[in-house]
Amino acid sequence: MERGRRYSKRRRLNGVEGSSRSDSGSPDELGASPPHQDRNGSICRYGTAEPRGRSYPNSMSDRDSPDELGNATPFYPELESEQDDHSEGNSPQRSSRSSTTTPIDTPTDTPKETTPIPSPRKIQYAPYAQKMVLKGHRRGVAFSARIWDTNSGKCLHVLEGHLAGISTLAWSPDSRTIASGSDDKSIRLWDVATGKSYPHPLRGHHNYVSTIAFSPKGNMLVSGSYDEAVFLWDIRTGRIMRSLPAHSDPVGGVDFIRDGTLIVSCAGDGLIRIWDTMTGQCLRTLVHEDNAPVQSVRFSPNGRYVLAWTLDGCVRLWDYVEGRCVKTYQGHANEKYGLSGAFGIYGDVGRERERPGGIVKAYVVSGSEDGGILWWDVVSKEVLQRIDGHEGAVLGVDTWEGEHGLVVSCGLDKTVRIWERTEQAAEPSDGDHQPNGTGSFE
Amino acid sequence: MNTSLVDPFVLAQDYPESLTGQLKSGHSTCVRFNRKGDFLASGRADGTIVIWDMETSGVARKLRGHTRHVQSLSWSRDSRYLLSSSQDWKCVLWDLKDGAKMRTVRFEAPVYIAEMHPYNHHLFVASIFEDQPVLVDISAPVPVKRQLPSAPKRSRLDGEDISEKQAAQDAKQTTCITIFTALGDHIVAGTSKGWLNVIETGSCKIIYSTRICSNGFIILLRLTNSGRDMVANCSDRVIRTIHVTDLLQPSVNHDDIKLEVEHKFQDVVNRLSWNHVAFSATGEYVTASTYMNHDIYLWERGHGSLVKILEGPKEELGVVEWHPTRPFLVACGLVDGGIYLFTINTPQRWSALAPDFAEVEENVEYIEREDEFDIHPIEEIQKRRLDLEDEIVDVLSVQPTKTEFDEEAFRMPVLLDIVDSDSEEEIVAVGPGTMRRRSPGEGKEWMNGAQSIESGDERGMRRPAVANGSAAVPSRVRKR
Numbered sequence: 001m002e003r004g005r006r007y008s009k010r011r012r013l014n015g016v017e018g019s020s021r022s023d024s025g026s027p028d029e030l031g032a033s034p035p036h037q038d039r040n041g042s043i044c045r046y047g048t049a050e051p052r053g054r055s056y057p058n059s060m061s062d063r064d065s066p067d068e069l070g071n072a073t074p075f076y077p078e079l080e081s082e083q084d085d086h087s088e089g090n091s092p093q094r095s096s097r098s099s100t101t102t103p104i105d106t107p108t109d110t111p112k113e114t115t116p117i118p119s120p121r122k123i124q125y126a127p128y129a130q131k132m133v134l135k136g137h138r139r140g141v142a143f144s145a146r147i148w149d150t151n152s153g154k155c156l157h158v159l160e161g162h163l164a165g166i167s168t169l170a171w172s173p174d175s176r177t178i179a180s181g182s183d184d185k186s187i188r189l190w191d192v193a194t195g196k197s198y199p200h201p202l203r204g205h206h207n208y209v210s211t212i213a214f215s216p217k218g219n220m221l222v223s224g225s226y227d228e229a230v231f232l233w234d235i236r237t238g239r240i241m242r243s244l245p246a247h248s249d250p251v252g253g254v255d256f257i258r259d260g261t262l263i264v265s266c267a268g269d270g271l272i273r274i275w276d277t278m279t280g281q282c283l284r285t286l287v288h289e290d291n292a293p294v295q296s297v298r299f300s301p302n303g304r305y306v307l308a309w310t311l312d313g314c315v316r317l318w319d320y321v322e323g324r325c326v327k328t329y330q331g332h333a334n335e336k337y338g339l340s341g342a343f344g345i346y347g348d349v350g351r352e353r354e355r356p357g358g359i360v361k362a363y364v365v366s367g368s369e370d371g372g373i374l375w376w377d378v379v380s381k382e383v384l385q386r387i388d389g390h391e392g393a394v395l396g397v398d399t400w401e402g403e404h405g406l407v408v409s410c411g412l413d414k415t416v417r418i419w420e421r422t423e424q425a426a427e428p429s430d431g432d433h434q435p436n437g438t439g440s441f442e
Numbered sequence: 443m444n445t446s447l448v449d450p451f452v453l454a455q456d457y458p459e460s461l462t463g464q465l466k467s468g469h470s471t472c473v474r475f476n477r478k479g480d481f482l483a484s485g486r487a488d489g490t491i492v493i494w495d496m497e498t499s500g501v502a503r504k505l506r507g508h509t510r511h512v513q514s515l516s517w518s519r520d521s522r523y524l525l526s527s528s529q530d531w532k533c534v535l536w537d538l539k540d541g542a543k544m545r546t547v548r549f550e551a552p553v554y555i556a557e558m559h560p561y562n563h564h565l566f567v568a569s570i571f572e573d574q575p576v577l578v579d580i581s582a583p584v585p586v587k588r589q590l591p592s593a594p595k596r597s598r599l600d601g602e603d604i605s606e607k608q609a610a611q612d613a614k615q616t617t618c619i620t621i622f623t624a625l626g627d628h629i630v631a632g633t634s635k636g637w638l639n640v641i642e643t644g645s646c647k648i649i650y651s652t653r654i655c656s657n658g659f660i661i662l663l664r665l666t667n668s669g670r671d672m673v674a675n676c677s678d679r680v681i682r683t684i685h686v687t688d689l690l691q692p693s694v695n696h697d698d699i700k701l702e703v704e705h706k707f708q709d710v711v712n713r714l715s716w717n718h719v720a721f722s723a724t725g726e727y728v729t730a731s732t733y734m735n736h737d738i739y740l741w742e743r744g745h746g747s748l749v750k751i752l753e754g755p756k757e758e759l760g761v762v763e764w765h766p767t768r769p770f771l772v773a774c775g776l777v778d779g780g781i782y783l784f785t786i787n788t789p790q791r792w793s794a795l796a797p798d799f800a801e802v803e804e805n806v807e808y809i810e811r812e813d814e815f816d817i818h819p820i821e822e823i824q825k826r827r828l829d830l831e832d833e834i835v836d837v838l839s840v841q842p843t844k845t846e847f848d849e850e851a852f853r854m855p856v857l858l859d860i861v862d863s864d865s866e867e868e869i870v871a872v873g874p875g876t877m878r879r880r881s882p883g884e885g886k887e888w889m890n891g892a893q894s895i896e897s898g899d900e901r902g903m904r905r906p907a908v909a910n911g912s913a914a915v916p917s918r919v920r921k922r
Contacts, residue, residue, distance in 0.1 A: 235858065
């Protein structure tokens with residue numbers, strides 16, 4: 001029980017993801033451009049858990065958390081200066097488009113010149129560099145989420161309506177709707193075009209909504225909550241289709257498989273459960289021997305594997321059919337917060353015409369509590385790149401495979417940062433880089 | 443993608459077992475699944491068409507335009523267009539992208555059945571009450587109707603013998619049902635004298651005729667999903683399955699066509715007649731709803747034997763429809779107009795909830811391994827475990843499965859308007875002009891039933907070992 005409490009205080013900004021979260025319904029589209037690419041590519045969304053002065057009893061981490069300065073205080077005078085960033089935070093991003101590696105914000109935010117990884121193979125990993133910083137989230141002002149234009153860095157809409165902090169967001173597959181799960185126990189649906197909320201929030205959870213995901217068709221929503229249940233919603237009517245008696249601790253993450261037939265959920269009890277969407281039955285339970293709390297979970301783009309973040313500092317890839325862990329990714333710090341990340345691809349992405357038969361490899365990207373963002377190769381488990389992206393923990397990372405391959409991250413420093421693939425590594429000259437065993441660059 | 447995890451015994455079951463649910467929106471008169479089976483269109487007695495999302499069991503869209511009883515529905519291949527025919531003498535082609543009427547075609551009489559061409563949604567064939575069937579081209583706003591013949595083509599041998607009387611009789615025949623073959627090159631028509639006519643779509647000429655039923659008319663014809671077989675419901679209380687593979691050859695010689703009856707299904711004891719017939723997903727089974735009876739009969743086609751009588755609800759069932767991929771049957775009630783769902787009840791396997799346990803038939807003596815309780819340093823175990831993770835994993839490439847369709851060009855938009863997605867039964871009038879929503883769960887007793895099963899699962903999950911403790915063997919290997 002001790003452990004169950006400790007992680008329970010977490011700021012789960014699940015899925016700060018540009019658009020690929022919305023694609024996650026059909027993650028096979030990572031490579032192929034989805035039909036609604038323009039929409040996806042140009043809008044990014046970020047939810048804030050703004051005045052989350054929530055503290056859970058016995059929560060050790062409350063005190064040392066940089067974010068919990070005043071529990072349940074609606075306004076934080078000491079942080080007021082942050083608001084000043086709001087106005088200028090939007091403008092300087094434009095210049096950043098000219099040079100992708102130029103620091104736009106403070107120099108500490110920028111990754112140092114990243115050197116491409118020496119690669120004896122053909123596959124080149126193009127490191128990511130910062131494209132822009134999105135600021136504007138303020139504490140103690142409103143419980144809002146924001147939609148950003150990833151090209152200009154403009155905030156398009158502020159989604160206001162929740163009565164408490166927002167822990168999780170999800171794009172609908174057609175990118176017309178955003179769903180947000182909040183600590184006011186409700187889930188709201190928002191029209192992306194107008195930024196307005198639909199009139200009937202989805203109510204039914206008995207505690208904070210911690211995670212939501214859209215089905216690939218956009219007709220269902222799965223949500224996980226601190227009430228330890230997973231609900232399946234018919235979003236047309238806002239009706240609970242099914243309540244899955246899922247876990248015995250707060251649910252950390254949920255996801256749909258690419259064809260919508262399976263749901264995965266994970267929770268602080270250390271279990272990852274696979275559910276049949278149609279019948280609502282549990283088909284498989286995955287548990288690691290250490291039973292560490294699982295805070296976030298995702299299906300692989302092809303739906304064959306499940307990627308799970310646990311609070312023992314590991315990201316694990318599970319073969320859920322055989323029920324065993326096939327890969328463990330380490331190197332980041334994850335003890336306290338529910339981090340989330342994503343799959344992405346590198347190699348000959350988008351250059352099919354130039355290089356027929358080019359190899360596309362997959363990476364896993366995740367944030368870290370020490371402010372880093374890490375890229376791992378899925379197969380070799382090597383760290384491909386590490387960026388010190390944020391001050392404070394990086395809570396959510398998501399990817400979008402567009403023209404430049406965007407990665408977006410958010411962290412406790414109340415910024416959203418967008419990273420894009422640098423082009424110099426696309427055609428690397430072999431003499432330039434020294435061999436480096438770990439492959440991590442700083 | 444859930445098939446790899448589902449109990450193989452459940453997957454092996456290929457026909458539904460019992461009545462498991464109901465959908466209700468008005469009085470449904472006909473239902474039709476789309477090709478993928480994720481949407482079910484149902485036509486109502488008041489002329490409204492309701493599109494059900496089978497994943498959520500909720501209403502995805504409502505199409506209003508007909509004023510009378512909807513007679514038949516027909517989906518286009520990509521599930522974007524829906525053709526409906528109604529007793530208000532009209533056929534309407536709907537675009538499900540925005541729910542608009544694309545074309546409306548008026549006839550001089552009520553339409554029995556209108557069926558869309560399998561590849562061209564601008565072409566349909568309609569059989570009309572006491573009139574000749576028509577092939578309608580609606581590519582232009584003004585429909586082009588071409589009348590199809592009903593008089594059967596007599597083969598040349600007895601061609602000389604056609605008497606005046608016979609010719610006069612032939613002229614009196616009308617066509618009760620017309621359907622396209624799987625490729626759309628031919629139309630199969632069933633007449634009021636029990637003849638099957640094969641009509642070439644291009645020339646509108648009968649190229650082959652055969653009489654399958656000598657004393658009755660043909661009520662209904664249905665094809666399997668593959669289009670190789672056809673089932674005919676005739677008024678002589680016999681259901682016939684017919685091989686139509688001859689019509690699938692690209693260049694078939696008209697003289698070589700031969701449609702043969704494969705099986706005849708009937709109820710010899712009770713002499714039941716059949717309201718409606720359908721093939722199963724694979725064509726392996728034939729199902730029929732019974733006249734003046736509440737049951738659904740299921741025959742297996744391999745041996746031609748009756749395999750199951752599904753006990754229906756407390757009303758006679760009309761239209762039956764089989765899901766295109768799953769063992770899932772849908773039937774319309776004739777009295778209340780509810781849509782009844784017949785599926786398989788799958789019990790929750792408790793071992794899925796507790797990975798440490800396996801379900802075994804009888805108790806197994808557990809043999810401890812030599813090194814099972816050896817103590818190793820944790821670091822060593824972890825290192826060894828990490829070193830073992832050297833396999834190549836592929837998280838990107840997608841293996842195509844049978845149930846997935848590539849041509850997923852059209853996706854029906856999800857309407858978040860609560861009025862469009864309400865099944866209407868949930869609106870309760872409180873007073874004049876004031877309505878309230880029915881409280882959740884009210885009138886959905888079958889869902890509550892499902893809920894109680896789930897809560898039973900919950901109990902089983904919390905204490906998996908107790909749930910079936912008699913035959914539990916820990917399969918997990920302890921390494922410490």
